[in-house]
Amino acid sequence: MNYMAYLKSDKSAWKNNVAFAMKLYQDQPSPDSEFQLAFTEYGLLNVSMVDMDKKLFESYVDECESRLEKLADGKKYGAEAKALLSGLYGFKIAHSPLKAMMLGGKSSDLLEQAMKQNPESPIVLKMYASNQYFTPEMWGGDKELALKAFEKSTQKLLGTDLEKSWIHLDNLAWTGILQKEMGDQVKAKATWGKALEIEPEFYWVSKSLLPSLN
Numbered sequence: 001m002n003y004m005a006y007l008k009s010d011k012s013a014w015k016n017n018v019a020f021a022m023k024l025y026q027d028q029p030s031p032d033s034e035f036q037l038a039f040t041e042y043g044l045l046n047v048s049m050v051d052m053d054k055k056l057f058e059s060y061v062d063e064c065e066s067r068l069e070k071l072a073d074g075k076k077y078g079a080e081a082k083a084l085l086s087g088l089y090g091f092k093i094a095h096s097p098l099k100a101m102m103l104g105g106k107s108s109d110l111l112e113q114a115m116k117q118n119p120e121s122p123i124v125l126k127m128y129a130s131n132q133y134f135t136p137e138m139w140g141g142d143k144e145l146a147l148k149a150f151e152k153s154t155q156k157l158l159g160t161d162l163e164k165s166w167i168h169l170d171n172l173a174w175t176g177i178l179q180k181e182m183g184d185q186v187k188a189k190a191t192w193g194k195a196l197e198i199e200p201e202f203y204w205v206s207k208s209l210l211p212s213l214n
Contacts, residue, residue, distance in 0.1 A: 002043050006166035007201055011056060014044040018060070035077040038067040042084050043166065045091055054095055064088060072110075079118035083127035086110040090134060104139070107131070122160070125153035126167055133178065147178040169195055169202055176209060185213050 001020065005013035021037040041064035048057040065088055071081035089107035093100045111131055114124045129149035135141030154171045157163050172195035180188040192205045200206075 002040055003164065003166045003169075006043065006047070006169065007199065007203070009047050009050055009204075011044070011047055011053070014040075014047050018044055031071070031074055031076045034067065035071055035080070038064060038071060038081065038084065041067065042088065045088065049091060049094060052095065057091065057095060061088065061092070079114045079121055080123045082110045082114040082117070083121070083124040086114065087127045087130060090131065108140070120156060122153045122156035122162060123167070125149050125156060126171060129153060129171075129174070133174070143178055143181065147175065147182070150175045150178065169199055172198075173202075173205055173209060176205075180213065189213055 001013070001017045004010075005017055017040050018037070021033075021040040025033040025037045041060055044060055045057060045064060048054075048060075065085065068081045068085040068088065071077050072085060074081070086107045089103040089110070093103055093107075108131070111124075111128055114121075115128055118124055126149070129146045132142050132146035132149060150171050154168065154175065157165075157168050157171070162168065172191055176188040176191040176195070179185075179191060189210070192210050195202050195205050196210075
């Protein structure tokens with residue numbers, strides 16, 4: 001359900017998925033169902049960034065933040081929750097740049113903790129890659145490190161339950177974007193072609209990213 005909502009950037013579908021995940025968590029409360037709920041909420045917040053839908057973002061961000069803070073203290077999903085919380089702070093900064101003074105350091109600290117706790121987690125690696133990409137170079141961002149982390153995250157997804165998740169496609173999209181920005185359009189085309197082999201209806205790639213190549 002999250003996979004299809006991601007493909008279509010469908011905010012209504014994401015909201016329905018959050019409601020469904022909430023019911024599952026309420027019916028069978030556990031670290032697994034709570035993390036799935038938080039991860040679904042994060043997916044909704046992520047899609048709200050496409051058109052900077054601040055109203056939607058503000059409707060869901062506080063509950064997601066509280067849930068991730070709770071999960072960050074647990075053993076099973078602590079690293080992933082810290083990494084996602086770091087990404088959530090990045091979303092907050094994107095909506096309100098003045099918050100960078102307060103949240104930038106917290107975001108970096110959380111990601112550093114997550115990487116120390118579980119450096120092989122595909123979710124942690126993905127969040128690290130995004131952080132390296134979106135952080136200005138003068139503040140420690142590094143696009144080469146971002147590319148390596150996206151690629152490693154993708155490799156770590158293979159053979160897991162997350163291989164067929166939306167983050168696999170998202171990794172491939174951003175890997176190609178970085179390859180293009182670094183001047184390697186051949187590799188970008190190959191990466192995006194691989195994404196379309198996995199999902200022919202990945203329209204962000206087929207209708208936007210691939211046509212952007214020379």
